[in-house]
Amino acid sequence: xxxxxxxxxxxxxxxxxxxxxxxxxxxxxxxxxxxxxxxxxxxxxxxxxxxxxxxxxxxxxxxxxxxxxxxxxxxxxxxxxxxxxxxxxxxxxxxxxxxxxxxxxxxxxxxxxxxxxxxxxxxxxxxxxxxxxxxxxxxxxxxxxxxxxxxxxxxxxxxxxxxxxxxxxxxxxxxxxxxxxxxxxxxxxxxxxxxxxxxxxxxxxxxxxxxxxxxxxxxxxxxxxxxxxxxxxxxxxxxxxxx
Amino acid sequence: xxxxxxxxxxxxxxxxxxxxxxxxxxxxxxxxxxxxxxxxxxxxxxxxxxxxxxxxxxxxxxxxxxxxxxxxxxxxxxxxxxxxxxxxxxxxxxxxxxxxxxxxxxxxxxxxxxxxxxxxxxxxxxxxxxxxxxxxxxxxxxxxxxxxxxxxxxxxxxxxxxxxxxxxxxxxxxxxxxxxxx
Numbered sequence: 547x548x549x550x551x552x553x554x555x556x557x558x559x560x561x562x563x564x565x566x567x568x569x570x571x572x573x574x575x576x577x578x579x580x581x582x583x584x585x586x587x588x589x590x591x592x593x594x595x596x597x598x599x600x601x602x603x604x605x606x607x608x609x610x611x612x613x614x615x616x617x618x619x620x621x622x623x624x625x626x627x628x629x630x631x632x633x634x635x636x637x638x639x640x641x642x643x644x645x646x647x648x649x650x651x652x653x654x655x656x657x658x659x660x661x662x663x664x665x666x667x668x669x670x671x672x673x674x675x676x677x678x679x680x681x682x683x684x685x686x687x688x689x690x691x692x693x694x695x696x697x698x699x700x701x702x703x704x705x706x707x708x709x710x711x712x713x714x715x716x717x718x719x720x721x722x723x724x725x726x727x728x729x730x731x732x733x734x735x736x737x738x739x740x741x742x743x744x745x746x747x748x749x750x751x752x753x754x755x756x757x758x759x760x761x762x763x764x765x766x767x768x769x770x771x772x773x774x775x776x777x778x779x780x781x782x783x784x785x786x787x788x789x
Numbered sequence: 790x791x792x793x794x795x796x797x798x799x800x801x802x803x804x805x806x807x808x809x810x811x812x813x814x815x816x817x818x819x820x821x822x823x824x825x826x827x828x829x830x831x832x833x834x835x836x837x838x839x840x841x842x843x844x845x846x847x848x849x850x851x852x853x854x855x856x857x858x859x860x861x862x863x864x865x866x867x868x869x870x871x872x873x874x875x876x877x878x879x880x881x882x883x884x885x886x887x888x889x890x891x892x893x894x895x896x897x898x899x900x901x902x903x904x905x906x907x908x909x910x911x912x913x914x915x916x917x918x919x920x921x922x923x924x925x926x927x928x929x930x931x932x933x934x935x936x937x938x939x940x941x942x943x944x945x946x947x948x949x950x951x952x953x954x955x956x957x958x959x960x961x962x963x964x965x966x967x968x969x970x971x
Contacts, residue, residue, distance in 0.1 A: 646969030648961060652914050654934055655907025656826045656899075662836075663818055670814055670840060674847035675807045 792816050793859050806850050813863065814843060820935075821867045827930045828871040830895045830919075832904045842870040861944040864935075868927060868945055875923075889919050910968075917967040925960035932957050 689696065790798075792812060799809035821842060826835045845866055853862055879885070896919060899905040905912075918926055924946075931942045932953075939950045939957075946953070 646965045648914075648965050648968065649910075652910055653907065654823065654827060655905050655911040655915060656823060657904050657906055658822065659832065659904070663822075666818060666836075666839070667814060670843045673840065673844050675810060 796859055797855055800850060800853055801855065803851065810847055810850065813846065813859075817860075817863050818843075821863060824864060824867050824930070824935065825871045827918075827934065828868070828927070829874060830892045831899065834874065834895075838870050838874045839867075841874075842867045845870065858941070858944065861941050864931075864937075864945045865947075872923070872927075893919050913968055913971060914964070917964045920967060921960050921963060925956050925963070928953055928956040929960040929964070933961075 793816075796809050796812050796816070799805040799812070818839070822835060822839055825838050825842070826832070829835055829838055846863065849866070853859070878891075879888075882891075884891075893916070896905065896915060907915075918929060921929060927946060928942060931937045931945060932939075937945070939953050942953050943950050
């Protein structure tokens with residue numbers, strides 16, 4: 547296979563040589579032996595080394611009116627103090643609150659006094675399961691069952707009582723002038739006598755006045771002791787006297 | 790059979806309610822204690838609220854629906870009792886629910902006794918939590934310390950899962966801000 551390839555290369559070169567010599571022979575015959583320039587003569591010029599690599603930038607520099615063309619990869623001259631960048635992240639995180647991340651497993655700090663839960667059981671049982679149910683007060687039972695009825699009845703009684711009193715007062719005001727000395731109690735009489743500055747002499751006069759008007763106790767006590775029959779006779783007697 | 794399943798079975802028959810209650814007390818007293826403690830902070834207040842919560846649980850055993858989660862039902866009673874306690878105290882002092890200077894004072898005075906202990910980050914986290922509004926504080930406690938799912942928290946607080954997520958993330962962000970500034 548290799549040999550075959552080698553043969554084909556050799557054949558191509560042989561054919562090139564053949565065509566070149568053919569061209570030469572035709573030209574020499576045609577020109578009648580005159581000089582003719584071979585077709586494959588190369589020029590002898592060589593460009594300076596690196597000329598074409600620098601050509602683009604040279605042209606750009608020449609066509610930009612002498613403006614400075616900034617290259618793309620000029621490095622800055624600064625350096626950070628040693629370890630600065632390593633500690634920067636930590637310092638920024640601690641300075642900005644929003645970057646604090648709450649851990650998942652922080653416990654609460656509360657403690658229970660010793661023996662608390664043992665006592666709690668007893669205390670809760672006393673107030674729940676072991677609570678003594680005392681017999682209910684009968685008044686409470688009545689109030690619970692008939693409370694509304696009692697309220698209504700009490701209201702009606704109060705309203706009725708007030709109405710009755712108001713009615714009585716109106717009646718009393720019409721007969722106020724008929725108030726007699728007998729309806730006054732002893733204290734009221736004493737206070738009246740003190741206020742009016744009435745002495746014993748005046749009081750005796752008052753007693754006599756009562757006697758004169760036949761209001762004395764003796765006359766009533768006498769009549770009290772009389773029988774019904776005697777009373778009727780007395781009335782008849784007084785009646786005939788007046789006539 | 791798990792303890793919760795045993796309790797649920799006992800609750801089906803009213804005559805076995807005392808036995809069910811004893812199991813509830815045994816199984817959940819510590820969890821409910823710390824749930825309430827994280828809300829009211831002081832031990833004595835926690836004791837009062839916890840006993841009230843268990844009395845309420847005892848009185849409402851008949852109302853417990855067997856298909857619901859016992860654990861979230863108990864947590865709801867505990868949380869509500871703790872919040873009612875705080876509200877009553879704040880109403881008496883004309884304070885809003887989101888003001889917690891009193892709880893912060895209780896926490897700091899508790900730190901001086903043996904009822905609160907822990908390393909710096911534990912103390913700092915509690916102080917940060919106390920600066921949250923009430924609702925965020927409850928959601929944060931249930932999610933972070935009790936490791937409850939949003940669905941469970943939703944049953945306890947009776948709020949939507951979406952709202953809870955927003956509350957939790959807002960609470961977490963605030964806490965990280967507070968702890969970051971230490």
